[in-house]
Amino acid sequence: MVTINHIAKLAGVSTATVSNVINNKLGKISDGTRDRVLQIIKEEGYIPNRVASSMVTKQTKTIGLIIPDISNPFFPDLARGVEDFASENDYTVILCNSDNKLDKEETYIEMLQEKMVDGIIIAASRSRTTVSGELLNSRVPIVSIDRKIAELDDDAQVIVDNEEGVFQAVTYLLKKGYRNICHLSGPIELKTAKDRYSGFLRAYKEAGIEPMASHLHAGSYTTDWGYEISSQILSNRTDIDCFTCGNDLIALGVYRTLHERGLKVAEDIAVVGYDDIYVSNVVSPGLTTIRQPSYQMGYRAAETLINKIRTGQFIKYTLPLRAELIIRESTK
Amino acid sequence: MVTINHIAKLAGVSTATVSNVINNKLGKISDGTRDRVLQIIKEEGYIPNRVASSMVTKQTKTIGLIIPDISNPFFPDLARGVEDFASENDYTVILCNSDNKLDKEETYIEMLQEKMVDGIIIAASRSRTTVSGELLNSRVPIVSIDRKIAELDDDAQVIVDNEEGVFQAVTYLLKKGYRNICHLSGPIELKTAKDRYSGFLRAYKEAGIEPMASHLHAGSYTTDWGYEISSQILSNRTDIDCFTCGNDLIALGVYRTLHERGLKVAEDIAVVGYDDIYVSNVVSPGLTTIRQPSYQMGYRAAETLINKIRTGQFIKYTLPLRAELIIRESTK
DNA sequence: TTGAAAGCGCTAACAT
DNA sequence: ATGTTAGCGCTTTCAA
Numbered sequence: 001m002v003t004i005n006h007i008a009k010l011a012g013v014s015t016a017t018v019s020n021v022i023n024n025k026l027g028k029i030s031d032g033t034r035d036r037v038l039q040i041i042k043e044e045g046y047i048p049n050r051v052a053s054s055m056v057t058k059q060t061k062t063i064g065l066i067i068p069d070i071s072n073p074f075f076p077d078l079a080r081g082v083e084d085f086a087s088e089n090d091y092t093v094i095l096c097n098s099d100n101k102l103d104k105e106e107t108y109i110e111m112l113q114e115k116m117v118d119g120i121i122i123a124a125s126r127s128r129t130t131v132s133g134e135l136l137n138s139r140v141p142i143v144s145i146d147r148k149i150a151e152l153d154d155d156a157q158v159i160v161d162n163e164e165g166v167f168q169a170v171t172y173l174l175k176k177g178y179r180n181i182c183h184l185s186g187p188i189e190l191k192t193a194k195d196r197y198s199g200f201l202r203a204y205k206e207a208g209i210e211p212m213a214s215h216l217h218a219g220s221y222t223t224d225w226g227y228e229i230s231s232q233i234l235s236n237r238t239d240i241d242c243f244t245c246g247n248d249l250i251a252l253g254v255y256r257t258l259h260e261r262g263l264k265v266a267e268d269i270a271v272v273g274y275d276d277i278y279v280s281n282v283v284s285p286g287l288t289t290i291r292q293p294s295y296q297m298g299y300r301a302a303e304t305l306i307n308k309i310r311t312g313q314f315i316k317y318t319l320p321l322r323a324e325l326i327i328r329e330s331t332k
Numbered sequence: 333m334v335t336i337n338h339i340a341k342l343a344g345v346s347t348a349t350v351s352n353v354i355n356n357k358l359g360k361i362s363d364g365t366r367d368r369v370l371q372i373i374k375e376e377g378y379i380p381n382r383v384a385s386s387m388v389t390k391q392t393k394t395i396g397l398i399i400p401d402i403s404n405p406f407f408p409d410l411a412r413g414v415e416d417f418a419s420e421n422d423y424t425v426i427l428c429n430s431d432n433k434l435d436k437e438e439t440y441i442e443m444l445q446e447k448m449v450d451g452i453i454i455a456a457s458r459s460r461t462t463v464s465g466e467l468l469n470s471r472v473p474i475v476s477i478d479r480k481i482a483e484l485d486d487d488a489q490v491i492v493d494n495e496e497g498v499f500q501a502v503t504y505l506l507k508k509g510y511r512n513i514c515h516l517s518g519p520i521e522l523k524t525a526k527d528r529y530s531g532f533l534r535a536y537k538e539a540g541i542e543p544m545a546s547h548l549h550a551g552s553y554t555t556d557w558g559y560e561i562s563s564q565i566l567s568n569r570t571d572i573d574c575f576t577c578g579n580d581l582i583a584l585g586v587y588r589t590l591h592e593r594g595l596k597v598a599e600d601i602a603v604v605g606y607d608d609i610y611v612s613n614v615v616s617p618g619l620t621t622i623r624q625p626s627y628q629m630g631y632r633a634a635e636t637l638i639n640k641i642r643t644g645q646f647i648k649y650t651l652p653l654r655a656e657l658i659i660r661e662s663t664k
Numbered sequence: 665t666t667g668a669a670a671g672c673g674c675t676a677a678c679a680t
Numbered sequence: 681a682t683g684t685t686a687g688c689g690c691t692t693t694c695a696a
Contacts, residue, residue: 003469003689014667019691030665047470050391050446052689054383055672062426062447070415071408071627073610080403083429092443094394097415111424114382115394122357138379139333179534223614254616259616280557280610282584293601295403335673346683351675362681382675387688 002046007307009153010044011037022048035204054116057065064112066096066105066122072221073277074294075123080143081298082121089306091118100125113140119305121145121298126190130207143305145297148191155314158301158321161194165290165323166199169272170244172325174207178242178270178332181210181215181321184254185227186246193246200244212239234261242331248273248280251287251330270331286328293321334378342376343369354380358553386448395637396444398428398437398454406579406626407455407611410477413630414453421638424452426480431458443534445472451637453477453630457521475637477629480523480552487646489543490633494524495653497622498531501604502576504657506535510574510662512544512600516561523626525578532576544571552609553578556586566593573662580605580612580621583662587615602663618660625653 004022008015008190013033019039020028040046067075076307079095086093094117096108105125106148112147119141131151145158173181174216183200186193197216204211217233230243230253245251251273258265265271265285273280273289280287300321307315336354340347345365352474353369365594372378397414399407401611411427418425426449428440437457444452456468463474463483477490505513515532518525529548536543549565551557558577562585565572577583583605590597595618597603604622611617632653639647 001689004504004691005689015690016453016668017693019665020666023691029667047442047445049689050450051361051383051386051448053691055387055674055689056691060383065427069412070402071412071610073405073408076403079427080401080429083402083427087428092426092428092447094424095397095415096419096424109381110417113379115424116383116640117379122678177679192666219510255615256618269614278403279614282588282611284587333673336675337673347674347684348676348684352682355675360681365681381673384688385675387673387690388675389689 002044002158004046004048007037007040007044011040013037015234039167041328053246059118059309060115060116061090062092062094062115062117062307063302064096064108064115064120065092065217066098066108066112066124066154068100068123068125069097070095073249074275075281076293077278078123078301079299081295081300082297085116085302085306089302091302091306098125102128113138118309119143121301121305122149123147124149126187142304143301143308145301146192153314156304156318158297158304160297160321160323162195162323163199163202165274165292165325166196166244167203168199168323168325169288170200170203171207172327173242173244173270173272173331174203174209178331179209180212180238180239181242181244182212182233183292184214184226184243184250185218186214186221186247186250193218196246204313219250221249223249223253223256226250227256228252228253230257231260234263242272243269244272246253246274248275248277248287251289252279252283255283255287265330266332272331276326279329282325283331288328288331289326291305291324291326293324296321334376336378337382339369339376343372345369346582347660373485384558386470386490391450391641392448393422394424394426394447395451395634395641396426396428396440396447396449396452396458397459398430398444400432400439400455400457401429402427405581405611406607406624409453409610410518410624410630410633413481413627413632414634415630417631417634417638423634423638425634434460434518444602445470451475452643453633453637454481455479456481456482456536458519473640475633475640477633478524485646486647488640490636492629492653492655493533494527494539494655495534497606498528498576499535499602499656500531500655501620501622502532502535503539504659505574505576505602505604505663506539510663511541512571513545513547513574514565514572515548515578516558516575516577516582517548517550518582525550528578530636551582553581555581555585555588559588562586562589564590566595574604575601576604578606580607580609580619583612583621584615585617589617598664604663608658612658613660617662620660620663621658623656623658625656628653650654 004015004018008018098105121143122147143156243254251271254271273287276289276291280289336347336350340350430437453475455478475488478604575586588605605619607621612621
């Protein structure tokens with residue numbers, strides 16, 4: 001293996017000099033030596049060992065990203081945003097899937113700390129509303145994304161206002177004349193799910209209308225659940241004119257139910273999602289949904305984290321990331 | 333910062349002993365000391381520095397995963413497969429998005445080598461049919477996934493037979509009576525795209541039927557292109573009874589075109605995709621497609637790589653990963 | 665502008 | 681079963 005020592009000897013200089021060349025320490029090296037060293041580095045195919053340099057600089061230029069599941073369509077965009085900002089800034093990202101399990105999450109957090117990552121971005125599992133003391137007190141900066149964690153600095157959290165998004169949507173629906181809206185929520189113990197439902201309620205309240213009876217069903221953020229629950233509901237009642245869903249996956253389950261029962265989306269029953277994952281624009285009819293700016297969330301989370309690593313300070317953003325109602329054809 | 337030294341002093345033992353405890357060297361430590369050391373480690377909240385141990389063991393327990401783009405729905409499952417096998421085996425994965433750009437890919441490869449990853453899994457950019465000499469000769473084992481790279485050992489490539497998959501599908505379509513099938517291919521310079529088209533041709537040939545004129549259109553693996561090209565084709569001719577698409581994204585573009593023109597999928601024109609990404613089962617009508625076992629591909633790639641890292645040998649699999657025709661409602 | 669040398673935190677070989 | 685010590689490849693004072 002070719003090391004800095006090897007290069008130094010061949011170039012007839014010290015390792016310190018080679019190090020300065022590699023790291024572009026300006027003004028510390030004469031053009032002559034720089035060129036000569038560079039030349040030899042090239043000839044020898046020398047690749048600096050960043051593990052060794054991490055030993056002394058105490059930074060790995062690596063961050064950890066813990067998400068529930070990269071195959072959940074909400075997360076790829078987010079991950080991409082993180083990786084983009086990271087790589088633009090010469091950081092590398094380690095991907096971890098926690099499956100929403102606290103123990104997996106803990107294991108990853110420990111692993112990441114052992115690997116001396118410079119920081120961690122976490123879309124915390126639904127069971128986590130708090131971070132363990134060790135992590136909180138550790139040297140590793142942490143940024144929470146999508147889900148709020150109580151102990152963390154507000155500026156260390158990248159979230160969008162879920163309540164506001166659904167409020168917007170339901171207000172729109174009420175204005176359009178929908179009255180019997182059924183809300184298919186994600187796990188209601190989750191902050192995001194709770195907030196989305198609050199938005200639902202507030203829209204009714206501000207419109208001075210009473211929600212219909214049993215308008216809330218809480219389950220999980222999956223197509224399967226959306227399918228099952230909507231199927232079940234429609235077997236029992238016929239008064240519903242719209243489903244607002246905790247996320248797009250659930251909405252797609254409703255699509256399946258309607259399709260199966262020969263009902264037309266929009267024409268017979270309207271459907272509204274949340275997230276605006278890729279699919280929503282591609283199904284027919286296009287799904288009216290509330291767009292979560294997931295790429296930006298990831299990008300901003302990385303920006304926040306790396307800024308913190310560099311400066312010790314969190315960025316204070318003036319513009320919050322906002323959810324946005326995207327009207328397509330699943331409502332009329 | 334609490335180090336192994338610190339623990340050793342507190343426990344009144346040597347660092348070697350603490351090291352043996354941490355790494356569970358069996359038979360090298362008495363129960364008494366083990367317990368005492370473990371106790372102190374806990375009390376002090378000691379986290380072993382794996383960067384330091386990597387220095388001496390010459391392995392980082394980290395692999396790199398280079399894919400074109402995690403937001404492309406084909407890759408999350410694959411990435412998940414990689415990460416699952418890796419984490420089960422105590423490896424960590426660094427995620428890199430190359431955007432199909434050779435230069436980004438090169439940069440990542442260099443970065444990964446500098447970070448001393450133990451191996452690399454790469455879904456190579458379309459421009460790459462070969463690996464640079466440095467990489468090939470480097471100490472870093474490399475496994476190619478989805479796309480074949482000439483110089484690599486056959487056992488270091490995790491691919492499925494694309495030709496076979498499409499052959500199956502088109503044979504099925506011809507049997508069903510479809511005759512004027514139009515193939516909307518991905519970038520034809522890509523091996524995968526080429527193979528899929530070959531399967532198309534062979535199906536016709538073995539059926540003793542002549543493909544219709546101008547049945548091939550090559551573009552890119554995107555919904556937008558699928559939309560545009562199908563729209564354009566249908567403006568010019570009315571004889572087409574089926575589109576076979578290079579991937580599901582293209583197929584979804586065709587869905588959009590048909591929808592826009594008031595044409596019914598299946599009833600008026602059949603559509604067949606490739607990959608079986610998540611969406612395909614969720615759109616209405618469900619998309620008939622050729623399933624790429626992407627999770628397994630990722631899982632197997634990681635298995636192959638890590639086995640190579642550990643034993644120096646590639647695994648020889650007896651069962652190839654196969655594409656499988658999934659018949660849904662977009663064909664009749 | 666360059667070099668000598670200490671030391672980052674750990675493991676492994678060897679000695680006891 | 682445990683300790684001593686060299687050394688992994690690099691950066692960073694400090695001195696020249």
